[in-house]
Amino acid sequence: MNLILSVLSIDVNYTRLSIHPTFVTLEPFCGHSANDPQTLNFLNIKLESPAMNPKSEISKTILSGATIHLPAKTLKTGSVVITNGCIAEIHEGALPNPKNGAIFIDLTGKILSAGFIDLHIHGMMGIDVMNIGPEGYGRLSAEAAKRGVTALAPTTVACPAEQLRKIMESIHAAREAGVPGAKLLGLHLESNFINVDFKGAQPGDQVFSWEDPRAAAIRKLLEQYARDTCIVTLAPEMPGGIELIRWLVKHGIAASMGHSGAKYDQAMAGIEAGATRATHLFNAMPPLHHRNPGLPGAVLSSPKVFAEMVCDGIHVHPAVIATTIAAKGCDRFMPISDGLEAAGMTSGDFLLGGQHVTVVNNVAKLDNGTIAGSITTMDRIVRLLVNQTGCDIHDALRMASATPAKGIGRQDIGRIVPGAAADLVVLTPDLEVETTLVDGKVVFSVE
Ligand SMILES: [Zn+2]
Numbered sequence: 001m002n003l004i005l006s007v008l009s010i011d012v013n014y015t016r017l018s019i020h021p022t023f024v025t026l027e028p029f030c031g032h033s034a035n036d037p038q039t040l041n042f043l044n045i046k047l048e049s050p051a052m053n054p055k056s057e058i059s060k061t062i063l064s065g066a067t068i069h070l071p072a073k074t075l076k077t078g079s080v081v082i083t084n085g086c087i088a089e090i091h092e093g094a095l096p097n098p099k100n101g102a103i104f105i106d107l108t109g110k111i112l113s114a115g116f117i118d119l120h121i122h123g124m125m126g127i128d129v130m131n132i133g134p135e136g137y138g139r140l141s142a143e144a145a146k147r148g149v150t151a152l153a154p155t156t157v158a159c160p161a162e163q164l165r166k167i168m169e170s171i172h173a174a175r176e177a178g179v180p181g182a183k184l185l186g187l188h189l190e191s192n193f194i195n196v197d198f199k200g201a202q203p204g205d206q207v208f209s210w211e212d213p214r215a216a217a218i219r220k221l222l223e224q225y226a227r228d229t230c231i232v233t234l235a236p237e238m239p240g241g242i243e244l245i246r247w248l249v250k251h252g253i254a255a256s257m258g259h260s261g262a263k264y265d266q267a268m269a270g271i272e273a274g275a276t277r278a279t280h281l282f283n284a285m286p287p288l289h290h291r292n293p294g295l296p297g298a299v300l301s302s303p304k305v306f307a308e309m310v311c312d313g314i315h316v317h318p319a320v321i322a323t324t325i326a327a328k329g330c331d332r333f334m335p336i337s338d339g340l341e342a343a344g345m346t347s348g349d350f351l352l353g354g355q356h357v358t359v360v361n362n363v364a365k366l367d368n369g370t371i372a373g374s375i376t377t378m379d380r381i382v383r384l385l386v387n388q389t390g391c392d393i394h395d396a397l398r399m400a401s402a403t404p405a406k407g408i409g410r411q412d413i414g415r416i417v418p419g420a421a422a423d424l425v426v427l428t429p430d431l432e433v434e435t436t437l438v439d440g441k442v443v444f445s446v447e
Helices: 003-011 134-146 163-175 215-224 241-250 263-271 296-302 316-328 378-388 393-399 402-407
Strands: 014-019 023-028 038-041 060-067 074-083 086-092 103-106 111-114 116-121 151-155 187-190 229-234 254-257 308-311 333-336 347-352 355-360 363-366 424-427 431-436 441-445
Touching: 003 254, 014 163, 023 215, 060 393, 060 424, 111 393, 116 187, 116 308, 116 333, 116 402, 134 163, 134 215, 134 431, 134 441, 151 163, 151 431, 163 187, 163 215, 229 241, 241 254, 241 263, 263 296, 296 316, 308 316, 308 402, 316 333, 316 378, 333 378, 333 393, 333 431, 378 393, 393 402
Parallel strands: 060 103, 060 111, 116 151, 151 187, 187 229, 229 254, 308 333
Antiparallel strands: 014 023, 023 038, 060 074, 074 086, 111 424, 347 355, 355 363, 424 431, 431 441
8 A cells, every 4th residue: 555655646647556466557647548558667666658757858739729628618719738648738718829849739710629539440441450450450540530539449340269369469569569540449349249139230150159169269369358458249148148247347348238139137137247338229239119128228227328329320310319318418428430441431342340341322231231330430420419419519529539438437538638648639610620639649630
């Protein structure tokens, strides 16, 4: 305990501590991903974070004069000062250019929001998470940043363990090396452990239960790459489903219920076991019925559970999006793209986990007619929420940033508050992305 107190006194930016016999691992509050811990060796204490090293050069950026969406209110005109990649100060009104070496960006007439966070994205712009190496994750990160995304969870479909191993090795390598745009939060596995009757566009021959002998190899990979895995989608009613939820919670991975035919009691048992979220609510599950509420009823009536929803205007009617926001509130509703490699494009032939997908008139379908993921992107989603569901801009931006961060336990991203990472998006009044910053650095800007 003494040690914890002394470490905390070094830098209050660090909020989470875990003790290992040899290491104290600090989960930084700012400027680094949760999987990029600063490590203090007991025998040879080394402090590498610039925020913790007074000799390191301080970089300062001033974003002045924007309409700023803070977590609880909007500043009509405000400014943000970024120091070493973190939000250091928030001011009401515009700030003058200090002409002292700080980078000064005049944002008069623009909107400044926390960057978007997409926790369910299979790919975009010709990139398919199932078929890329570390370099492909770099491209995905850069493409996502063009859409205002500052953090994402690349999403897989059910696949053999050998393929999953390559995917996990690749994302691990990409995260170690660093990426040029949006942060890689870790994988979202739309896993093998779903209900084949509600597989949607998932390959059915790779669907099996947590108790199936084939699950052992997947479990080993999840153990090995737990830090590179953010979310696992599963069906709680399948054999071993509840045990799997407990196992995921123990390994620090969010358990998400989806691709499931769970009855209300089965879904409630999943929530009781530790499931905290639902995967694309209403899609790939039986509909809400007033005498048979099922998984949707369990999710809608459980205040703590987060709900993902594909907000492309095709998977779910805008009126149902609005109804769900009303039921869950902005703090529990997470718009996702569920984007395919075709996302960001309007038509053509593409792949989803090796299956052929055709995009016609902005709708992606498998050859059997099943709707397969979407081709939307987070910037379009924010515009849809505002233009088609009656949601105000502040709430739409919050649901696209703060809520998904909260849903995976990240306090350091998704909000414009002092101490948080300066992961930001600058938008025009029409909500078109103009500039994206990650850790205070401009990673995308329209010409
Ligand atoms: Zn998906």
